[in-house]
Amino acid sequence: MCAEGSGKQVFYLIDEAELPGKGAESVVSLAHHHFQHFGVGEKHAEIHFDNAVGQNKNHTVIWYAMWRTLTGLHETMSLNCMITGHTKFAPDYHFGIWKLKWRSSNAETMEEIAGSVTASSKSGHNVPQLVQDDNKPVVFFAWKTYLEQFFKPLKNITKYHHFTMDRSKPGIVTCKENMDSEEMCFNILKPLSPAAGELPPTKPAPGLDLRRQWYLYDSISPFFRAYNARDTVCPKPSKPKVKNQGMDSDSLPRKRKHSL
Numbered sequence: 001m002c003a004e005g006s007g008k009q010v011f012y013l014i015d016e017a018e019l020p021g022k023g024a025e026s027v028v029s030l031a032h033h034h035f036q037h038f039g040v041g042e043k044h045a046e047i048h049f050d051n052a053v054g055q056n057k058n059h060t061v062i063w064y065a066m067w068r069t070l071t072g073l074h075e076t077m078s079l080n081c082m083i084t085g086h087t088k089f090a091p092d093y094h095f096g097i098w099k100l101k102w103r104s105s106n107a108e109t110m111e112e113i114a115g116s117v118t119a120s121s122k123s124g125h126n127v128p129q130l131v132q133d134d135n136k137p138v139v140f141f142a143w144k145t146y147l148e149q150f151f152k153p154l155k156n157i158t159k160y161h162h163f164t165m166d167r168s169k170p171g172i173v174t175c176k177e178n179m180d181s182e183e184m185c186f187n188i189l190k191p192l193s194p195a196a197g198e199l200p201p202t203k204p205a206p207g208l209d210l211r212r213q214w215y216l217y218d219s220i221s222p223f224f225r226a227y228n229a230r231d232t233v234c235p236k237p238s239k240p241k242v243k244n245q246g247m248d249s250d251s252l253p254r255k256r257k258h259s260l
Contacts, residue, residue, distance in 0.1 A: 001031070001034045001091075002090045002091045002094055003038065003040075005040070005042075006040070008038075008124075008127055009090075009091060009125065009127065010034060010038055010129050011094075011117045011126060011128050011129065012030050012129050012131075012138065013110055013113055013114055013117070013129065013130050014131050014138075015110055015131070016208065017207050017208045018131045018132070019140075020140045020203045020204065020205045020206065021203075022054070023054055023055065023060075024054065024055060024056075024058045024059075024060035024061055024143070024144065025140065025141065025142060025143045025203060026055075026140060027055045027061065028061060028141075028143045029138070029139065029141050029143065029203075030138065031064070032141070033138050033139070035068075037136045038127075042074075043074055043075040043076075044074065044078075045068075045074050045076070045077050045078065046078040047065075047077070047078065047079050048080045048081075048082060048089055049080075049081060049082070050081065050082055051081045051082070051083075051161075053158060056081070057081050057157065057158065059144075059148075059153050059154060059157065060144045060147060062151075062154055062157070062163060062173060062188070063143075063147035063148070063150070063151040063188070064143060064147065065077040065079055065163070066165045066171065066173065067147060067151075067194055068165075069165045069166065069167040069170075070150075070167070070170060070171075070189075070194055071194055071195075072167070072196055074167070075166070075167050075168075076164065076165065076166050076167065077164070077165045078162070078163070078164045078165075079162070079163040080162050081160075081161045082161075083161060094121075094125065094126055097120050097121055097126060098116070098117055098120040098121075098126055100120065101116050101117075101119055102116055102120070106225065108225065108226060108229035108230075109229045109232055109233060110130055111130070112229070113128070114128035114130055115128075139202055140203045140204075140205070141200040141201065141202055142200045142201050142203045143200050145200070146201070147194075147200075149190070149192060150189065150190055150192055150193060150194050151171075151188045151189060151190060152188045152189075152190060153188070154175070154186055154188055155186070159177060160175040160176060160184075161176065161177060161178060162176040162177075162178075162179065163175055171187045171188055171189025172185050172186070172189075173185070173186050173188055210237060210239055210241075210242060211242070213237040214237055214241050216233075216234040217234050217235070217236050217237060220233075220234050221233075221234035
């Protein structure tokens with residue numbers, strides 16, 4: 001997540017065993033962590049992201065932005081989705097800087113990857129963030145179930161590219177298809193309002209199932225250079241393989257298309 005005002009980008013580095021899912025709730029949890037730990041006390045936020053419906057342009061993200069204004073965390077929140085074909089913006093620059101370092105890196109653990117992020121920027125504008133950070137750990141919340149008790153779905157959400165929430169207009173989402181389009185206002189607030197300071201229940205990660213653990217140990221661990229890294233990332237599972245377990249989906253050969 002890139003804060004253009006400060007010129008810094010936070011790289012959230014998440015092991016697959018630490019992630020409870022790739023959907024909107026995880027995106028909102030990361031955004032919440034960023035505002036909490038990397039914000040500068042701003043009261044007006046303008047956010048840009050792509051049109052990915054599963055992660056970004058969806059009801060949970062809209063509800064979260066409205067929740068922040070209603071609880072006084074922000075005065076206004078503006079969400080802006082980039083149009084197809086024009087999705088290059090500030091985060092791409094920071095990723096490009098890191099990729100230059102990553103090409104010559106031998107990082108094998110999450111901590112070593114974090115080190116490569118830090119080393120990629122001499123001015124310190126690339127900042128790594130691990131989930132299990134001792135000072136500011138990332139917590140995932142069940143945002144969708146929590147927020148839907150306060151807000152209604154926004155109809156025709158996919159056709160709009162700009163959404164604005166203002167604390168002075170509780171529950172009102174101002175939508176525009178394009179920058180020069182007419183504004184459309186919709187009230188998404190239910191009778192029940194959220195309480196300031198209240199958070200959703202946490203959403204723990206399920207971890208890796210036994211099949212996945214054995215696949216990583218059998219198929220991935222032999223490629224590690226360092227034994228310590230191997231034992232950290234792909235340790236031998238404590239339980240035996242399930243009889244007739246078969247191959248993990250990630251280890252199956254890919255289908256190839258043949259042309260004559």
